[in-house]
Amino acid sequence: xxxxxxxxxxxxxxxxxxxxxxxxxxxxxxxxxxxxxxxxxxxxxxxxxxxxxxxxxxxxxxxxxxxxxxxxxxxxxxxxxxxxxxxxxxxxxxxxxxxxxxxxxxxxxxxxxxxxxxxxxxxxxxxxxxxxxxxxxxxxxxxxxxxxxxxxxxxxxxxxxxxxxxxxxxxxxxxxxxxxxxxxxxxxxxxxxxxxxxxxxxxxxxxxxxxxxxxxxxxxxxxxxxxxxxxxxxxxxxxxxxxxxxxxxxxxxxxxxxxxxxxxxxxxxxxxxxxxxxxxxxxxxxxxxx
Amino acid sequence: xxxxxxxxxxxxxxxxxxxxxxxxxxxxxxxxxxxxxxxxxxxxxxxxxxxxxxxxxxxxxxxxxxxxxxxxxxxxxxxxxxxxxxxxxxxxxxxxxxxxxxxxxxxxxxxxxxxxxxxxxxxxxxxxxxxxxxxxxxxxxxxxxxxxxxxxxxxxxxxxxxxxxxxxxxxxxxxxxxxxxxxxxxxxxxxxxxxxxxxxxxxxxxxxxxxxxxxxxxxx
Ligand code: SF4
Numbered sequence: 001x002x003x004x005x006x007x008x009x010x011x012x013x014x015x016x017x018x019x020x021x022x023x024x025x026x027x028x029x030x031x032x033x034x035x036x037x038x039x040x041x042x043x044x045x046x047x048x049x050x051x052x053x054x055x056x057x058x059x060x061x062x063x064x065x066x067x068x069x070x071x072x073x074x075x076x077x078x079x080x081x082x083x084x085x086x087x088x089x090x091x092x093x094x095x096x097x098x099x100x101x102x103x104x105x106x107x108x109x110x111x112x113x114x115x116x117x118x119x120x121x122x123x124x125x126x127x128x129x130x131x132x133x134x135x136x137x138x139x140x141x142x143x144x145x146x147x148x149x150x151x152x153x154x155x156x157x158x159x160x161x162x163x164x165x166x167x168x169x170x171x172x173x174x175x176x177x178x179x180x181x182x183x184x185x186x187x188x189x190x191x192x193x194x195x196x197x198x199x200x201x202x203x204x205x206x207x208x209x210x211x212x213x214x215x216x217x218x219x220x221x222x223x224x225x226x227x228x229x230x231x232x233x234x235x236x237x238x239x240x241x242x243x244x245x246x247x248x249x250x251x252x253x254x255x256x257x258x259x260x261x262x263x264x265x266x267x268x269x270x271x272x273x274x275x276x277x278x279x280x281x282x283x284x285x286x287x288x289x290x
Numbered sequence: 291x292x293x294x295x296x297x298x299x300x301x302x303x304x305x306x307x308x309x310x311x312x313x314x315x316x317x318x319x320x321x322x323x324x325x326x327x328x329x330x331x332x333x334x335x336x337x338x339x340x341x342x343x344x345x346x347x348x349x350x351x352x353x354x355x356x357x358x359x360x361x362x363x364x365x366x367x368x369x370x371x372x373x374x375x376x377x378x379x380x381x382x383x384x385x386x387x388x389x390x391x392x393x394x395x396x397x398x399x400x401x402x403x404x405x406x407x408x409x410x411x412x413x414x415x416x417x418x419x420x421x422x423x424x425x426x427x428x429x430x431x432x433x434x435x436x437x438x439x440x441x442x443x444x445x446x447x448x449x450x451x452x453x454x455x456x457x458x459x460x461x462x463x464x465x466x467x468x469x470x471x472x473x474x475x476x477x478x479x480x481x482x483x484x485x486x487x488x489x490x491x492x493x494x495x496x497x498x499x500x501x502x503x504x505x506x507x508x509x510x
Contacts, residue, residue, distance in 0.1 A: 004293060028296050042297055049303040049364075064307070066347045105306030108349050108369040115299050116417065117309045123300075149296035156294050162416045164310075178299075215344035217307045288347060 006157045008195050008249035011150070015191045020181070021143040024150040043142050043149070046112045050101070050124035053111045057100025064106040066288045069218045073099035090133045091230065098125035098226035106218055115152050115161040115174055118217040121225035122175035123148050126183055126232050136186055148182035151198050159257045163210030164269035166260025172224050173205035173256070179232035180239070189240050197239035199249040201232055206252075206259050209267035211274030213281040214288050220275055302418055304363040310395055311341065311348035314414030316368065317508055318397060319357015321412065321422050321434050324505045328405040332381040333358060338396040341414070342386035351384055354397060358382075362509065363418070428476035429467040434508035436462050436480035444498040445475040453499075456492050459483035474500070 005011050005027065015023050029039040058077070063070035076096050085091045101121035105111045111120045131141050152161065155174050163171050180197035189197065213219040245252060266273035275281055304313040335354050337345050345351055349368070356368040359376055371377050393413035401408050411424040422432040425440070432438055443449055445468045454461065460482040468475030485504065493502045
């Protein structure tokens with residue numbers, strides 16, 4: 001087995017007859033000198049923690065330390081009790097699970113950084129929401145989470161997954177691309193379809209800046225999570241239809257890297273531009289940071 | 291560059307809300323606890339720059355304290371640590387400062403206790419990763435990923451050879467620093483394995499070695 005796989009092209013070549021998670025789990029087990037079963041049980045630990053965070057988040061409406069966010073999941077749940085979502089039950093699940101998880105994060109609850117804390121709700125909401133609706137087995141959920149992790153890992157070889165380095169495209173953007181790959185795996189997509197789902201999602205989020213109000217992982221991060229979870233579903237549906245990203249996956253990641261470098265430091269987690277410098281943001285800053 | 295693993299991407303399981311400002315703070319506290327390695331009477335946390343400005347909203351203050359008390363990054367007690375009984379073990383207070391010569395997420399721990407006073411400086415460098423940069427006046431680089439030997443000694447020839455000869459495991463990295471030629475110097479050695487008390491005793495008895503500390507790596 002090839003030990004280092006740093007590009008999607010290499011991944012595709014190694015997946016000769018097997019799929020992404022199979023290639024990935026063999027390599028990871030070998031690299032960390034553990035069995036595939038042991039590796040999968042580590043993945044399951046993250047999966048279980050994701051489900052726990054959703055469960056806790058759905059019950060709580062405690063506000064964050066700053067008091068700015070924390071009760072939107074409750075609002076959304078109430079709305080769906082009265083009116084079903086236009087896009088159906090799965091849409092309701094994904095959006096409420098995403099808000100549940102990200103709000104659990106900001107009230108210092110236990111979450112899984114995936115890939116980061118600010119983007120922690122995107123992968124779990126898609127993975128768990130879809131699994132429940134389509135009755136997908138735990139083994140297949142683990143396969144999907146490995147797929148998400150492998151995609152994130154390859155991207156992280158080129159781009160640091162941090163808003164301070166490359167903007168939110170590298171946090172919530174990458175989380176959405178990871179989710180698109182995971183969902184495509186769950187729905188039985190081919191290696192090609194998985195990689196295209198990733199590329200389509202990523203491509204559409206290039207340039208997403210990181211401008212958190214008061215420097216806190218709250219505004220715009222909280223609402224960005226349910227948005228980009230649904231975004232991942234769109235990418236997966238397109239890819240499963242055989243629609244391809246005309247720009248190949250590795251080149252999309254090159255563009256992600258370059259865009260991150262070109263992005264002004266004022267828009268990379270420094271809270272010196274964008275939403276963070278709006279009139280209201282400045283007022284909030286006065287209120288909370290003094 | 292070290293390649294990350296899949297598990298790195300889909301972890302850690304942690305108390306929110308920020309990997310750099312919360313999980314990183316807890317891990318800095320845990321490292322400071324391992325470095326001090328003794329009963330603590332009191333501590334002052336001095337938070338710099340972004341840690342100072344957004345630390346409250348991110349629970350950085352709670353995280354630093356929780357780590358120093360030995361709580362793991364996913365411990366649910368962190369949120370209410372100020373009201374919890376475990377936080378009564380020692381006195382603590384916080385200072386806030388702006389200093390552009392320091393990392394955006396920097397902290398100094400001034401710890402008093404059974405091992406006297408120790409000042410430990412560290413930074414949270416992103417995604418929960420940390421680095422300890424200074425212990426008292428010595429420059430070090432500890433990331434918590436390796437078991438590390440820290441030695442303070444008189445700067446004399448052959449010291450590195452004598453020390454490394456006594457360690458029969460692979461060395462991942464080695465950093466030295468000194469006040470001036472022939473004065474007090476420090477060595478931090480990151481190890482791929484672990485050393486036992488016999489090695490530590492041997493090192494302590496090398497002539498001109500003043501101080502030896504074995505700093506255990508953090509659980510990932
Ligand atoms: S806006 Fe910035 S802080 Fe918020 S999730 Fe995106 S990258 Fe993280």
